Amino acid sequence: MRAFLVVMDSVGIGGAPDAGSYFNDGHPDTGANTVLHIAEACARGEAEDGRSGKLHLPNLDALGLGRAVELASGTLPPGLGAAPRGLWGAATERSKGKDTPSGHWELAGLPVPWDWHYFPDTQPAFPADLMAKVCEIAGTEGTLANCHGSGTVMLERFGAEHLRTGWPICYTSADSVFQIAAHEESFGLDRLLSLCETIAPLLHKRKVGRVIARPFVGQEGHFTRTANRHDYAIRPPEPVLTNWVQEAGGTVHAVGKIGDIFSMEGIDALHKGDDATLMSHLGDLVDNSGDGSLTFANFVEFDSLYGHRRNVSGYARALEWFDAELGRLLPRLRKDDMLLITADHGNDPTWRGTDHTRERVPVLVAGKGAGCAGQVGFADVAASVAAHLGVAARGAGRSFL
Ligand SMILES: O=P(O)(O)O[C@H]1O[C@H](CO)[C@@H](O)[C@H]1O
Ligand SMILES: [Mn+2]
């Protein structure tokens, strides 16, 4: 018996009761709904780049995706809504944060027990003592940006100046993050990573969730970010699902960003790469992982390549790719395995701004029961995975199995 917990990063389904307390460009997230709005854009023929027509997700829908959107938000997305054959529901987050660590920690049984520190959307956004420390560690006379912004826009605005001055580009978002972009060759990748690692404890002490290194390459007008991004995240303050499973003797495989998000807490093996590579790692683990193991996977490209970039066609393509891959994975599960698909927050590509959107998320379970689990909490996911593996859950949730 094994468990596969798969997070489709940012694949929200609307309906969050507290969406009005979260913002994009100063406007509340009320009404944001990632899956519904993508499906509606597809049905209107407005997502035709590299794909065509209605959103086609037969495998996710057969697990209950369409019905989960309806349960979460009251509207059935066009093209979805088949009668689910497994156990399905919608989960509501209670942590005060619509970012990746908040979502994943709560899915792993630990609602965030504090208020994250967010930097104000002012210029400068960062306190002077912090920037002085960055300069001291980097050995530069100054820094660039010092504001809220989208990473690709930051490179367009400050990339050339960065090459001229050698100063690191420091920016943030609606999340509790401190991001540093620097050129891999002219500034140096190792130097950027060591700067981020050295400054991280100072930020963590102030309850900033993550320092993110954002290396890039290229010349003015053609800057591109590389896969060498690295997140330095606060360590979860209490044991989470990965620890519970590991302490009970099960092997824990982390696929994708999971290692970073949990600071490697309770993780035995790490499998990294772009989403296509991660899917082949997940396939290998479905074929070969041992009895009692937990595989915890995050597929980030929905969010990083399409959600933040407000690219509706790209997001639809990524969903359709994932769905087709899922169709190849499901028949390979063993009869007592459970595969649970969920998400960590929303990132509605039709919404204003470039930040995440506060939403409910789908809970789609293959291999374990059938029917509607109803409205559940994020932490109930951890309790259910633990229950399936026969491991004692110590978190805030209750099993819906
Ligand atoms: O715009 P980019 O640099 O992709 O940054 C995004 O990525 C961060 C971490 O997921 C988010 O907080 C958002 O700022
Ligand atoms: Mn995320």
Ligand SMILES: [Mn+2]
């Ligand atoms: Mn994101």
